[in-house]
Amino acid sequence: xxxxxxxxxxxxxxxxxxxxxxxxxxxxxxxxxxxxxxxxxxxxxxxxxxxxxxxxxxxxxxxxxxxxxxxxxxxxxxxxxxxxxxxxxxxxxxxxxxxxxxxxxxxxxxxxxxxxxxxxxxxxxxxxxxxxxxxxxxxxxxxxxxxxxxxxxxxxxxxxxxxxxxxxxxxxxxxxxxxxxxxxxxxxxxxxxxxxxxxxxxxxxxxxxxxxxxxxxxxxxxxxxxxxxxxxxxxxxxxxxxxxxxxxxxxxxxxxxxxxxxxxxxxxxxxxxxxxxxxxxxxxxxxxx
Amino acid sequence: xxxxxxxxxxxxxxxxxxxxxxxxxxxxxxxxxxxxxxxxxxxxxxxxxxxxxxxxxxxxxxxxxxxxxxxxxxxxxxxxxxxxxxxxxxxxxxxxxxxxxxxxxxxxxxxxxxxxxxxxxxxxxxxxxxxxxxxxxxxxxxxxxxxxxxxxxxxxxxxxxxxxxxxxxxxxxxxxxxxxxxxxxxxxxxxxxxxxxxxxxxxxxxxxxxxxxxxxxxxxxxxxxxxxxxxxxxxxxxxxxxxxxxxx
Amino acid sequence: xxxxxxxxxxxxxxxxxxxxxxxxxxxxxxxxxxxxxxxxxxxxxxxxxxxxxxxxxxxxxxxxxxxxxxxxxxxxxxxxxxxxxxxxxxxxxxxxxxxxxxxxxxxxxxxxxxxxxxxxxxxxxxxxxxxxxxxxxxxxxxxxxxxxxxxxxxxxxxxxxxxxxxxxxxxxxxxxxxxxxxxxxxxxxxxxxxxxxxxxxxxxxxxxxxxxxxxxxxxxxxxxxxxxxxxxxxxxxxxxxxxxxxxxxxxxxxxxxxxxxxxxxxxxxxxxxxxxxxxxxxxxxxxxxxxxxxxx
Numbered sequence: 001x002x003x004x005x006x007x008x009x010x011x012x013x014x015x016x017x018x019x020x021x022x023x024x025x026x027x028x029x030x031x032x033x034x035x036x037x038x039x040x041x042x043x044x045x046x047x048x049x050x051x052x053x054x055x056x057x058x059x060x061x062x063x064x065x066x067x068x069x070x071x072x073x074x075x076x077x078x079x080x081x082x083x084x085x086x087x088x089x090x091x092x093x094x095x096x097x098x099x100x101x102x103x104x105x106x107x108x109x110x111x112x113x114x115x116x117x118x119x120x121x122x123x124x125x126x127x128x129x130x131x132x133x134x135x136x137x138x139x140x141x142x143x144x145x146x147x148x149x150x151x152x153x154x155x156x157x158x159x160x161x162x163x164x165x166x167x168x169x170x171x172x173x174x175x176x177x178x179x180x181x182x183x184x185x186x187x188x189x190x191x192x193x194x195x196x197x198x199x200x201x202x203x204x205x206x207x208x209x210x211x212x213x214x215x216x217x218x219x220x221x222x223x224x225x226x227x228x229x230x231x232x233x234x235x236x237x238x239x240x241x242x243x244x245x246x247x248x249x250x251x252x253x254x255x256x257x258x259x260x261x262x263x264x265x266x267x268x269x270x271x272x273x274x275x276x277x278x279x280x281x282x283x284x285x286x287x288x289x
Numbered sequence: 290x291x292x293x294x295x296x297x298x299x300x301x302x303x304x305x306x307x308x309x310x311x312x313x314x315x316x317x318x319x320x321x322x323x324x325x326x327x328x329x330x331x332x333x334x335x336x337x338x339x340x341x342x343x344x345x346x347x348x349x350x351x352x353x354x355x356x357x358x359x360x361x362x363x364x365x366x367x368x369x370x371x372x373x374x375x376x377x378x379x380x381x382x383x384x385x386x387x388x389x390x391x392x393x394x395x396x397x398x399x400x401x402x403x404x405x406x407x408x409x410x411x412x413x414x415x416x417x418x419x420x421x422x423x424x425x426x427x428x429x430x431x432x433x434x435x436x437x438x439x440x441x442x443x444x445x446x447x448x449x450x451x452x453x454x455x456x457x458x459x460x461x462x463x464x465x466x467x468x469x470x471x472x473x474x475x476x477x478x479x480x481x482x483x484x485x486x487x488x489x490x491x492x493x494x495x496x497x498x499x500x501x502x503x504x505x506x507x508x509x510x511x512x513x514x515x516x517x518x519x520x521x522x523x524x525x526x527x528x529x530x531x532x533x534x535x536x537x
Numbered sequence: 538x539x540x541x542x543x544x545x546x547x548x549x550x551x552x553x554x555x556x557x558x559x560x561x562x563x564x565x566x567x568x569x570x571x572x573x574x575x576x577x578x579x580x581x582x583x584x585x586x587x588x589x590x591x592x593x594x595x596x597x598x599x600x601x602x603x604x605x606x607x608x609x610x611x612x613x614x615x616x617x618x619x620x621x622x623x624x625x626x627x628x629x630x631x632x633x634x635x636x637x638x639x640x641x642x643x644x645x646x647x648x649x650x651x652x653x654x655x656x657x658x659x660x661x662x663x664x665x666x667x668x669x670x671x672x673x674x675x676x677x678x679x680x681x682x683x684x685x686x687x688x689x690x691x692x693x694x695x696x697x698x699x700x701x702x703x704x705x706x707x708x709x710x711x712x713x714x715x716x717x718x719x720x721x722x723x724x725x726x727x728x729x730x731x732x733x734x735x736x737x738x739x740x741x742x743x744x745x746x747x748x749x750x751x752x753x754x755x756x757x758x759x760x761x762x763x764x765x766x767x768x769x770x771x772x773x774x775x776x777x778x779x780x781x782x783x784x785x786x787x788x789x790x791x792x793x794x795x796x797x798x799x800x801x802x803x804x805x806x807x808x809x810x811x812x813x814x815x816x817x818x819x820x821x822x823x824x825x826x827x828x829x830x831x832x833x
Binding site for chain 3: 026030032079080083084087088090091093094095097098099100101102103104105106109219223226227230266269270272273276277
Binding site for chain 3: 342
């Protein structure tokens, strides 16, 4: 039981990290940002490469991965999304899908990650923590701390900075915000940067936690992240966090106590569909908050 | 009351704490052109949305053509003979003018899947009827144009033509003169009278008082969700409560 | 003709049927679905069970596949009534996932090992292989193309386009929006079921992983790339994307990288699809056709 709870906490944190970045991008651009999962995988890859080739520890590698992922996110905006923001709905989605396929196929190349998973064995330099009956390994502590820190930063930016204000304005009405002089390109770029950096962070943390980096590690994550984002009310950051833990609880709860009746991933979707049937706007269907 | 084509009693619509419509009584008699005026935000479009079934009512009843339609879906009301246009203009953008009108003609076939399959949307008799309608709304010369490429004024005429094509008993026009030049508004007023002469009862929402006064034979004035006056245009115009609401 | 080429063309024919059916849903009814491969799979598995386990002959298995996929598609239409746009997209992804999970975890459907040993189609004792199968697939594709074109000319076609353009306006002219959507799902998923049935017969086997997210994305891409909401669009899209991995075979390991880039670039440059109403390709082809018609 204790292990189930720690599992739920850790998984919930990971889902929160990934979904938060996705919600930020969706909230602003209204694009189903599928390539977020590709950025996730690239983050893990960069983290691994930096850790293995440079004489630095886990945390600098994580930081490098976040920078690289953030930059990739901005590049994706300039290469793809910028041109199709006012196109019919299917178009930006396909741009995202096209970029996702490209990224994954590139990562598969032998000179990058290759076709098989690589190990990512990095000591995080944190102690084991015991909270009553709950025992957390160092990797798990790293995940929880990173999530709390990242969430704190996002909350601060969204609610206490001019940048956050401009994000909320842009998410309401991009054209109007633009004409009101909100420095659009910069705000959008920073939004993509921060959201993608969080994807990269999640990628490294998952890679270290599961001791595996592979080109396709983003695929399953892509679906889960969307389940969380939708449940949380597309565009609500707080909702995404709540939904992340709800999903983690459901998944782990059901698969622990009902055995292998159904794959964990499908459970997430079943939950999603049931919730959509009763609450078509998700748990907290509001814009940026 | 019971022989009016349309009768509302005690109609209310609330949004949370906001009372958009409060206890509205209204009736439309067969063959008249009824005007519904009021300042911005008075609830006129909300009233239309409740009438046509696009918005549920909070309280009250709507009787149309002898039956209680309060809970009836919008499409059912349309098939019973209630047609409308929308304030923002909702002509089908990717279709041509002719196709929009033809879409209205198909109303009898929309009741069931199999009946929809049985008829063709163009050809012979249908085209002749379309032409007559296009003629009536002065759209014949633009019949083949795609709606999204037409100016807003023309688009609204297309929408009105499509509504007329459904063969309604009651036609609700939501701000038909908005954005029209004086000449266009006059021409449109003429078309509306022609529609009425063809046997259709009309209710017009207008923000443009002059246009409404000239067209309507009887008016209701809606302010803050309530009816504050009713009667022929001259009487309404002189009513102190009405003057107050518009100027105060 | 080269057996390999015939096989590629047969698969392209199957993709054409898939893309045309999805186009009805996405391009005409305006309901975005990234879960269409689920119904492809349902059709395929229906045929697998019908032939391998029940020994039913052609065309009964094909009809059964269409009907089962169509009816289940109608059920998918129900959540579609409650949610719109992005939520609908995600719900369809979810349904796809769940259907594949059902394939994977149901022992009667072979579980992870799928079902093999599906016999080729036999008409009057004659087995259809290679060229014979290609001709049948082509004939069915053409028939469905014509049926779709005819359907779109009826009042039902008007209902589809109306709900895509504006649901409120559609209701205002008497169209039952919910019923139209559900029927759109029934017809589109039934079409996918037919494609799946032919696929199962051509390949001789069905496996759960062949009907997942990637396949759904592929067929949606074919529709959007070719031009959603046009009759010829999905056909073009299917021919290009269905054959692309083959055309690019010489690029070997790089073909998916190119595929992804090509998709991204093409969609950016022609946002209404290659055969969209104002696309350069359509304009070019129209000019060429006019010139050809003008010369005696």
